[in-house]
Amino acid sequence: MSWDRVWEKVFQEHEWGKYPEIDFVRFIARNFYQKDRTSVKLLEIGCGPGAHIWYMAREGFDASGIDGSATAIKRAKTRLESEGLKADLRVGDIEHLPWEDGTFDAVADNECLVHNNKGSLEVILKETRRVLKAQGLFYSRTFSDEVYKGKTYQNLSDMEYNTSSDGLFAGRGFFRVSNEESIRALYGSQFNILSLDKLDYTINNGAIRISEWVVVCQK
Numbered sequence: 011m012s013w014d015r016v017w018e019k020v021f022q023e024h025e026w027g028k029y030p031e032i033d034f035v036r037f038i039a040r041n042f043y044q045k046d047r048t049s050v051k052l053l054e055i056g057c058g059p060g061a062h063i064w065y066m067a068r069e070g071f072d073a074s075g076i077d078g079s080a081t082a083i084k085r086a087k088t089r090l091e092s093e094g095l096k097a098d099l100r101v102g103d104i105e106h107l108p109w110e111d112g113t114f115d116a117v118a119d120n121e122c123l124v125h126n127n128k129g130s131l132e133v134i135l136k137e138t139r140r141v142l143k144a145q146g147l148f149y150s151r152t153f154s155d156e157v158y159k160g161k162t163y164q165n166l167s168d169m170e171y172n173t174s175s176d177g178l179f180a181g182r183g184f185f186r187v188s189n190e191e192s193i194r195a196l197y198g199s200q201f202n203i204l205s206l207d208k209l210d211y212t213i214n215n216g217a218i219r220i221s222e223w224v225v226v227c228q229k
């Protein structure tokens with residue numbers, strides 16, 4: 011079990027973003043808008059309260075999601091039902107994906123893998139590969155080692171941290187950032203990396219730097 015219970019507290023105490031990241035919308039649009047959408051099967055691992063699931067279902071895709079937080083999945087289900095939308099939503103740890111081999115056309119990670127350690131990542135990437143169809147795509151948006159980590163934090167090991175005092179990771183428990191070398195080694199061990207790009211910007215009048223890798227891979 012790699013899921014951190016801290017997320018249950020996060021979703022019980024906070025409202026979470028309800029709308030999808032524009033970069034993810036671009037990925038879906040480029041690769042799937044021209045297809046017969048009802049037969050395109052898409053999965054988000056670590057979907058939280060379902061902003062990206064809502065978007066995929068609303069756009070007519072066959073959407074599935076999994077998250078360790080029962081509160082997040084309940085919230086996602088309630089939102090979809092209230093809008094007459096459908097998705098296959100499960101509570102569980104993404105180290106074990108409850109779908110058969112070769113089920114999905116694409117799997118997405120929107121800042122979920124960052125909350126798993128290297129050992130878990132190896133397992134999750136293998137599971138992701140297993141549930142993808144041949145030539146299926148894997149989209150991952152994950153924080154780079156240049157992201158603002160907080161004024162203070164516990165440094166557990168190479169690129170792995172906990173208990174950040176402020177900023178993006180405060181109250182979010184464990185996090186593991188990535189550099190180009192670690193992405194190429196980890197993702198490249200399971201997939202063909204099609205593109206590796208970076209989103210870099212600041213918030214709070216320049217006080218906090220956001221730096222994320224966007225990795226698109228193929229099975």
Ligand SMILES: C[S@@+](CC[C@H](N)C(=O)[O-])C[C@H]1O[C@@H](n2cnc3c(N)ncnc32)[C@H](O)[C@@H]1O
Pocket residue numbers: 012013014017027055056057058059060061062076077078079082102103104105119120121122123125126
């Ligand atoms: C930063 S939130 C992102 C939520 C969602 N992807 C979004 O973009 O709104 C990280 C999510 O990943 C989930 N998560 C992290 N590791 C997980 C694991 N090993 N198994 C299941 N869920 C996990 C957390 O419960 C949380 O909902």
